[in-house]
Amino acid sequence: MTSPLTNLVxxxxxxxxxxxxxxxVKSWRLGWSLGVDLLLNSSICSFxxxxxxLGDIQVKTAERKIYxxxxxxxxxxxxxxxEKADVVTVSGNGEPTLGANLGEVLQLxxxxxxxxxxxxxxxTLLNDPTVRADLNHADHVACxxxxxxxxxxxRINRPVAGITMESILSGIKKLRxxxxxxxxxxxxxxxxxxxxxxxxxxxxGDLDVDEIQLNTPKxxxxxxxxxxxxxxxxxxxxxxxxxxxxxxxxxxxxEQLVNDATHGRIxxxxxxx
Ligand code: SF4
Numbered sequence: 001m002t003s004p005l006t007n008l009v010x011x012x013x014x015x016x017x018x019x020x021x022x023x024x025v026k027s028w029r030l031g032w033s034l035g036v037d038l039l040l041n042s043s044i045c046s047f048x049x050x051x052x053x054l055g056d057i058q059v060k061t062a063e064r065k066i067y068x069x070x071x072x073x074x075x076x077x078x079x080x081x082x083e084k085a086d087v088v089t090v091s092g093n094g095e096p097t098l099g100a101n102l103g104e105v106l107q108l109x110x111x112x113x114x115x116x117x118x119x120x121x122x123x124t125l126l127n128d129p130t131v132r133a134d135l136n137h138a139d140h141v142a143c144x145x146x147x148x149x150x151x152x153x154x155r156i157n158r159p160v161a162g163i164t165m166e167s168i169l170s171g172i173k174k175l176r177x178x179x180x181x182x183x184x185x186x187x188x189x190x191x192x193x194x195x196x197x198x199x200x201x202x203x204x205g206d207l208d209v210d211e212i213q214l215n216t217p218k219x220x221x222x223x224x225x226x227x228x229x230x231x232x233x234x235x236x237x238x239x240x241x242x243x244x245x246x247x248x249x250x251x252x253x254x255e256q257l258v259n260d261a262t263h264g265r266i267x268x269x270x271x272x273x
Contacts, residue, residue, distance in 0.1 A: 017041070020068045020092070021080040022231040027089075028271060029213060030118065034085035035231045036077075036109065037092025038099030040068045043225050045094035046124040048158040049146070050192055051217035051243050054093060055225050062124065062160050064100045064131070073105050074112070082113050090138070091120040092230045098125070103134030110137065118142065120186070124163050126171025132178055142184040142213065143172050148199035156192045169203070176208050184211040189254060191244045197254060205261035212258055214270040216245040248272045 020040050024032040043054040046062040082088070088109045090096040096119055099105070109117050116139040123143040125131045135141050147153040150165050176183055185204060189197070204212055220240035222229050229238070246254070251272045258268055 018227050019076040019080065020073055021076040021082070022092075024081060024085040025231045029269065030089065031086035032084060033087050033089045033118075034080065034082050034113075034115070035092055036073065036088060036090045036096075036105065037230055038068050038073070038090060038096050038102060038105060039093040040227070041093075043093050044098060045122070046098070046160050046163060047095065047122045047144075049188075050156055050158070051188060051190060051221060053219050053222070054229055055222040055238075055240075057094065058225055059094075060160050061098070062163070064098055064125070064128070066100050068099065068101075070101045070104050070108060073101075074108055077109070077112060082115070085113075085115055087118055087140075088113060088115050089118045089120060093227065095122050095124070097121050097131045097134070100130075102131075103137050106134065106137035116140065120144070122157070123168050123172050123175075124159060126175045127167060132175050135175065136179060136181075138181055140182040140184065141175065141179065142186045143175070143209075144186050144188070145172070145200070145203070146188045146193050148196040148203050152193050152196040156188075156190075169207075172207060182211065183209045184213055185209050186213045186215060188215050188217060189246045189251065190217055191246070194246075198257065201254065201257035201261045204258055204266075205263070209266060212262070212266055212268045214251060214255060214258070214268060214272075216251065216271060217243040218245060218271065219243075 020037045022035040024034045027033045042058040044059040045057045048057040106117050118140040119138045120142050146156050153165055220242050223239045226238055255268055255270055
């Protein structure tokens with residue numbers, strides 16, 4: 001593939017909208033993380049999680065397309081503080097695998113910064129071979145999994161039509177069989193999915209991943225979308241409401257369940273530690 005860097009951008013052109021690069025922001029999991037937002041102009045996702053830091057998702061879709069041209073990513077990257085970052089994370093205003101230029105952007109990031117790259121995905125599009133091929137350009141992929149049953153999936157993640165636990169698990173397994181980078185699971189625990197905890201922990205034992213991240217929603221839920229909330233690790237800038245979390249004791253219990261299910265062979269990191 002020809003690197004987009006060979007087509008240098010004319011920096012004298014007028015600026016077009018907000019930057020698709022944000023941060024670096026401090027992340028409890030990653031250190032200083034530079035964000036890449038391939039959605040940008042609204043929140044766009046195949047899920048509408050009840051705890052989403054973007055608030056109610058505006059565009060609910062599983063359609064892949066180019067939302068932010070690679071040329072804009074390149075220009076905004078050059079103008080950013082990328083040198084201060086430990087890692088470049090493709091996340092932003094929704095589900096990054098919806099960006100049809102994801103693979104090209106990951107290659108651009110690697111060529112330009114030399115920094116490790118990570119993609120945070122909700123794992124809903126992993127049955128698409130073009131998505132898996134794009135993710136092969138990333139050093140680390142973290143897949144969200146918050147439910148074990150379709151009932152709880154509908155309650156906590158509220159996916160677009162056609163997405164089931166079976167399709168999500170099949171996609172993660174396909175990715176694992178073709179992807180040689182680091183693969184993590186990210187699990188959000190809150191009272192909404194408490195009834196699935198035992199089954200979810202058991203399920204993790206069947207997925208051949210390199211790390212499991214246990215989380216609970218500590219950021220309030222914004223009542224309206226603002227582009228700035230994508231990389232905001234404090235309170236939202238808009239009116240928001242506090243979400244129900246799990247206690248430290250419950251988190252410790254869940255960590256023990258995961259450890260038992262995985263026979264202690266997979267490193268676990270928890271927001272409470
Ligand atoms: S998958 Fe991520 S971006 Fe999409 S609704 Fe859930 S938390 Fe928000």
